[in-house]
Amino acid sequence: MKYVYAAADTDVDLPTASKTAESDREGDAADEAFPETETTDGQLTVTDGGETVYVARDEAESGTAASFFVTYEDAAHADQYGFYCSNCGSLDVSMGERDRLECAECGNAHAERSEQSDDDSYL
Template identity: 35%
Template sequence: MELREATTEDGEAIRTIARRSMEQSYSLSPRTIDGAITQWYDEEVLSEKLDEDDTLLVVAEDGGEVRGFTESDLVNEGGNGDLLWLHVDPDYRGQGIGAELFDHTREALFEMGAAQLRAKVLDDNTEGNEFYAAFDFEQVGTDTVDIDDGSYVENIYLHADDIDVEPTTESSDPVRELDDGLYVNEEQVERGSKGPFLTAYTDPDFDEEHKYGYYCANCETLDNAMDTMGRVKCNDCGNLRKATRWDATYG
């Protein structure tokens, strides 16, 4: 099995594997899956991702055929490396391809400057949660994600060795209080096209039930909008969190 960075020539294989993997693992309509594949991996979007320094796409190739791939982001130097997607062709699951991709991707993110690997898995994805447990990852929190007008709970994982690692933030205090009585979690960072998005809450304890929305650190505003695919766009500066993920799919 050869593990290497993806190229534009891998586009058709990436789209096919992502589609087949999602059809196998998600109870989503064909329309939703078609929209996701187009929004994430059409030729233009894929080409842009491959040109981004902080985005990593790795493919697993066997005998000249791509069997799986990962997509990851370096969110912030010295902080989080996010595993966004891990897809394996359903016909080749159970052969250790997912584990090889995972190990290779984690090491590559560390070489890019990440201090820890963060991953999110839908709470009802038993296979995905068991995958991380087998790699000695521990659940450190929860989040919510919108999928096709529905809201789902997802579990946030860090490796046991990384839980005590402090990600780099602009402030030594993880809590920032805004003028309108909201509180921003400086350690809950999501990558944006112009600057990070931070999660805002109505309570400084950051309970999930008090989650308010996203705070654009680029222009320091809460004026943003999210579509049904999870894409967040700041209405003031155009900062964009692309709809790259719901949770990872394993095999």
């Protein structure tokens, strides 16, 4: 579902059923949001230096350009590998001491916020 807010006299192009059906014929829309990936046995995977890494679609962290997803070394999601940047498809994501994620390829970033963290406006 997509909400579009505009003035009543503004022309807005909204998606139609024909456009949706056309995009379904071209490929899975969910896979388009994950560059450099493949689907193996129903799971989203990325190859890193010959090693297959499994992307957990349900474990996302927000980013400035796109979400980060937790990756695992095994299909059972038991051993964490790192993070996947869905903006550029890179696994070259670093994490700082404050749980800040940053992609080395495209600069996509995520800063963890918690109830205990205070920003500059805190009095």
